[in-house]
Amino acid sequence: MDVVWPSLFGLLLAGYFALEGFDIGVGLLLPVLARTPERRDRLIAAVGPFLLANEIWLVALAGVFVGVFPVLEGEVLSGLYPAFVALLLSWVVRDAGFWFRLREKSPAWRRTWEAAVVAGSAGLTLSWGFILSGAIGGGLLTGVAYGAALAALFAAHGTGFAARRLPAPGGGPDPLAGAVARRAALPAVLLTAVAAVPVVLAHPGAWPAAVLAVAAALLATRSFPATALAAAAPALATFGALLPYLLAHTASASTLGAMSLVALPLLPFMAAAQWWVWRAFRTPVARSFF
Amino acid sequence: MDALELSRLQFALTTSLHFLFVVLTLGLAPLVAIMQTRAHFGREPVLERMTRFWGQIYVINYALGIFTGLVMEFQFGMNWSGLSHFAGEVFGAPLALETLVAFFLESTFLGLWIFGWNRIPRGLHLTLIWLVTLTAYASAFWIMVANSFLQNPVGSVLAGDRLKLVDFGALLTNPNLGMALGHVIGASMWAASFVIIGVSAYHFLRRTPDPEFFVRSTRLAATVAILGGGVVVGFGYAQFGVVGGTQPGKFDTVGDHLSLMMALGNLLALVSTFVLPFMLFGRWYARRRLFLRFLILLVPLPFAASILGWLVREIGRQPWLVYGRLTVADAVSPGVTREMVLVSLVGFTAVLGLLALIDWFLIMRAVRRGPGDVALGAPPPAEADRRAPALTF
Numbered sequence: 001m002d003v004v005w006p007s008l009f010g011l012l013l014a015g016y017f018a019l020e021g022f023d024i025g026v027g028l029l030l031p032v033l034a035r036t037p038e039r040r041d042r043l044i045a046a047v048g049p050f051l052l053a054n055e056i057w058l059v060a061l062a063g064v065f066v067g068v069f070p071v072l073e074g075e076v077l078s079g080l081y082p083a084f085v086a087l088l089l090s091w092v093v094r095d096a097g098f099w100f101r102l103r104e105k106s107p108a109w110r111r112t113w114e115a116a117v118v119a120g121s122a123g124l125t126l127s128w129g130f131i132l133s134g135a136i137g138g139g140l141l142t143g144v145a146y147g148a149a150l151a152a153l154f155a156a157h158g159t160g161f162a163a164r165r166l167p168a169p170g171g172g173p174d175p176l177a178g179a180v181a182r183r184a185a186l187p188a189v190l191l192t193a194v195a196a197v198p199v200v201l202a203h204p205g206a207w208p209a210a211v212l213a214v215a216a217a218l219l220a221t222r223s224f225p226a227t228a229l230a231a232a233a234p235a236l237a238t239f240g241a242l243l244p245y246l247l248a249h250t251a252s253a254s255t256l257g258a259m260s261l262v263a264l265p266l267l268p269f270m271a272a273a274q275w276w277v278w279r280a281f282r283t284p285v286a287r288s289f290f
Numbered sequence: 291m292d293a294l295e296l297s298r299l300q301f302a303l304t305t306s307l308h309f310l311f312v313v314l315t316l317g318l319a320p321l322v323a324i325m326q327t328r329a330h331f332g333r334e335p336v337l338e339r340m341t342r343f344w345g346q347i348y349v350i351n352y353a354l355g356i357f358t359g360l361v362m363e364f365q366f367g368m369n370w371s372g373l374s375h376f377a378g379e380v381f382g383a384p385l386a387l388e389t390l391v392a393f394f395l396e397s398t399f400l401g402l403w404i405f406g407w408n409r410i411p412r413g414l415h416l417t418l419i420w421l422v423t424l425t426a427y428a429s430a431f432w433i434m435v436a437n438s439f440l441q442n443p444v445g446s447v448l449a450g451d452r453l454k455l456v457d458f459g460a461l462l463t464n465p466n467l468g469m470a471l472g473h474v475i476g477a478s479m480w481a482a483s484f485v486i487i488g489v490s491a492y493h494f495l496r497r498t499p500d501p502e503f504f505v506r507s508t509r510l511a512a513t514v515a516i517l518g519g520g521v522v523v524g525f526g527y528a529q530f531g532v533v534g535g536t537q538p539g540k541f542d543t544v545g546d547h548l549s550l551m552m553a554l555g556n557l558l559a560l561v562s563t564f565v566l567p568f569m570l571f572g573r574w575y576a577r578r579r580l581f582l583r584f585l586i587l588l589v590p591l592p593f594a595a596s597i598l599g600w601l602v603r604e605i606g607r608q609p610w611l612v613y614g615r616l617t618v619a620d621a622v623s624p625g626v627t628r629e630m631v632l633v634s635l636v637g638f639t640a641v642l643g644l645l646a647l648i649d650w651f652l653i654m655r656a657v658r659r660g661p662g663d664v665a666l667g668a669p670p671p672a673e674a675d676r677r678a679p680a681l682t683f
Contacts, residue, residue, distance in 0.1 A: 052401030059397070060389045062363050067386025070378020074371025077364060078623035084368055085634040089641055092357045096645050099353040102665065103652045255379045258458035259386055266391045273398040280402055280410055286670030289349070289404050 002256045004264075005068040006246055010239050012064060014232040016057035020124075021231030023047050023054055025158020027094060027121030028151060030114060033162060033177055037107065040114055041288070044101065046165035047158075048290030049281040051098055053274060055091075067259055072249050080134040083143075087127035094120025098290045125151045132238045133198065136206075142198040149191035149217075149234055156184035156220040157227040164224070165284055185221040188230065192217035195234060199241055209240030294622045296631040297369040302604075303639055304365060306597050307646055308358035313596045315355050316430060316475070317482025318348040319423040321514060330416045336502055339661050342407075344486065344507070345419075346656055346666035349404055354642075354649045356397075361638055363389070369631065370611070372621035377453045377612050380446045381436055384461065388432035396425035407667035431471060438467040441603070442536040443612050453615065466536055469529045470603070476522025477599065479514050480558060480592040486511035487569075488589035489657050491582040494575070503661050505573045512566040519562030523555065533606075537613060540606035547605065551598035554591050561588065 026033070026047050034040040066073040077084055097116030104110075129147025133139075138146065163177035196210035216233035219226035239246075250256065291299070322345045329337035366385070367374055374382060402410065403418040410418070438461075439445075445460030446453040455461075490504035490511070498504070533540050541548055568574075575581055607613060611621045656664075 049401060049405035052404075053398045056394050056397040059360065059363065060394045062367075063386040063389025063393075065386075066367060066374055066378055066382040068382075070374045070382045073367045073378065073382070074374035074623065077367030078369070078371040078626050081368055081623075081626055081630050081634070084364055085630075085637060088361050088364055089637055091360060092641060092645065095357060096353070096648075099350075100648065100652065103350065104655070251379045251382065252454055254455045254458075255383050258455060259383050261458075262387050263391050266395075270391070270394055270398075273395055273402075277398060277402060280406055285405055285409065287408075287668055289666060 002250055002253065004260065005064070005256050006243070006250060009061065009064050009068055009246075010236070012057055012061040013235050013239055016054075016061055017232040017235045018228035019050070019054035019057060021154045021228065022158045022161040023051055024094075024121045024124055025154035025156070025231075026162050027097075027117045027158075028125065029155055029159060029180060030118050030121075032180060033159065037110065040110075042166055042284070043162060044098070044114075044117070044290055045288030046162055046284055048098060048288045049285055050277060051095075051290065053277040055095070068251055068256065069246060069249050070251055070255075072246070076135060080131055083127050083130040083134055086123060087131065090120045090123025090127055092120075094124060096120075102288070102290065122151075125154060128235075132234055133195070135238050136199055136202050136241050138198050138202070142195070145191070145195045145198070146234060149188070149195040150231075152184055152188035152191050153217060153220060153227075153231045153233070156181055156188045157231040159184060160221075160227045161224060182221060188220040189214065189217045192230075192234065196237065199237055203241040205244075206237070206241035209237040212240075213237035291628075293626055293628045293631050294619055296628060296635055297622050297626075298618065300369065300631065300635045300638065301362075301365060303635075304358055304362050304642065305604075306600065307642055308355065308362055309596060309600055310593055311351055311355040311358065311646075311649075313474075313478045313481045313593065314351050314485060315348065315478075316426060317478035317480070317514075317518075318344065318351070318485075319419070319426050321482055321486070321510065322348050323419045323423045324510065326416050326419050330412060336506060339503060339664075340507055342664045342667040343503075343661040346664050347485075347489075347653055349400075349666060350649060350652050350656060352400070354646050357645055358642055361642065368634075369623055369626065370621045371623040371626075373611055373616065375452065376616045376621070377439075377443070377446070380443070380453050380455045380461070381439055381612075383455060383458070384432045384435040384439070388429055388436070392425050392428035392432055396422055396429060399425060404666065408669055427475075430474065434467055434471045434474065435461055435464070437603075438464040438470065440612055441607060442466040443615050448615075453612075465532045469525050469532055472525035473522060473529060473599070476518050476520075476525055477592060477596045479518030480522055480562075481596065483511035483515035483518060484558070484588050484592050487515065487566075488586045491575075491585040492657065493660060494577075495579060495582050495586075498660050500661055501573060501576060505576070508575075509570055512569045515562050516566050519559050523559055526552075526555065537606065541602070543608070544602045544606045547598050547601045551595050551602060554595040554598070558588070558591055558595070 026043060030040065030043065034043045062073075065076075093116050097113040097118075097120055101110055101113035101117070126144075126147040129145070129150055130143035132150075133142040133146040159177045159181035163173040163181055166174040166177060168174055193214045196214055199210045200207050213233035213236065216230045216236075218230075220230040221227075322341060325337055325344060326341040328334075329341050363385075399418050399421045403415065403422055406415050406418065442464055443453070444464050445455060445457040447456050448454075486507050490508045493500070493504050530541075575585075609617050609619065611618045
């Protein structure tokens, strides 16, 4: 049994939620955090340089999904068809908001694409709620509960990130973003606990994953790595609940071996490229393209 | 139309839209990289301005390549779960490798390049555009490996009701791969160079007071178009033998598309062979208004020919999804209803179609603003103030 590729799948899943979680969180709370055009510029510029490097984790996740779990990929994507349609449309609309917003100077043009960022981020959050709950057999209510938990976790993660990226005039983190981050933490824990209930009911064996997810949500007030872990917790809980099933459906050794031959030597370069992004943009860019 | 027909239409629309943007991305990336390399070593301001202007068009165009690409990647599993069920162990490997080792790096490097102007050291920033180019071509390679497997399913055996990968090397040496990849690369060289030639012609017509910029751009693009002509025509004709061997009768069903593509290709080849060489010297064309208008009219042709080329390759595969092994009808997702596909078809077509129109509008706006007003790589505000002419009185 191959453990390398299922582990890589789990890593990409967790990495996607830990990284895109703050892009989506900032997008969700854009109207709350930024009331003036200047502040919206600064807030979007705070996450903009990371966007391409973050969302690519999902592209890679979907690619690895078909390579490592070929049968499940088709079943999951076609089985949760409406949720994936919503995910893709939200993703495209959110990204268009980022790419197009600064291309024209009129205030109405910019407000339109800021609305696209907010709507797309909300759609992404809710779609993920339905996908993560749908993957363990959840229905409409479970999907909404999952979506609400994700919204709170992303909000805590994104505002915490924004607070540190937008220094206040007198030094220290941005007071408004900091206050929202503190206020998002309690709902994040409560909603994650609520969303964990159906996971345990559907997969009683998955209770450790659910407990760990709620415990991780408790970190939602802390530093960046802690909120990142909290944002990834629901996805990891679903992954944990499904792990025995996933492991029983991996591709043959010949497929995984061929993929290992090409991909494993390149993993250090992928890690280095991602590290480079964080190093190059450790301070906000003076003039952003998004 | 039933779920099968609607799924086919959805895939055809998304793929065609995707390729319209991707063919320009693939062609522009090396051109921008060459401009930036010459700007770096030659230290001529005009080359730096060329890098930023054409780089900005490259980047605006790139957005729609991503949007349509995301939808395509997921469509395989959503609409064609029969394909991943039957051939996922073979077809899935190049797809996974494309996203993981090629596009993952490309997207990360592109973000660094776009936001790294005036921040990342010049030499490293130059390295980035070459890394973006390299990984973009690696992406094209893996996608063509996957596509060529559908045309000619080598390296696999039937085990029960599913294909198993037995020879990964055979996928990489598929006779349907090399010639087609070369053909696509030639087409993208044409697309990018005819865009640069057409946009430059537009600015000559408008008498934009920057002739040096557009003469230099035209000369580089004409060189690439002449080379691209040889590549696209050579690899195009070379495919006839290969396809005759692996998919006999393919061209009988797609005769119209094939003839139209070849007619467009021949026209562009005539221009590349007998007109463009003269544009490598001097700037005699800068005042020939009729000739400049003709150059602008050529811009859509490489794109039309590229789409026709894909239609030939993919319609000629019918009724097979995996040639000789799995029909398109057997590959459509069993649980997905006609209504589901219809709603998603309308949603994707409306959203992607609208965003494509907006993107072309933005490209044209960037073209019209010209090299004097480029956001990509603009110096930070404080530095821009210092560089501005001193109005001290």
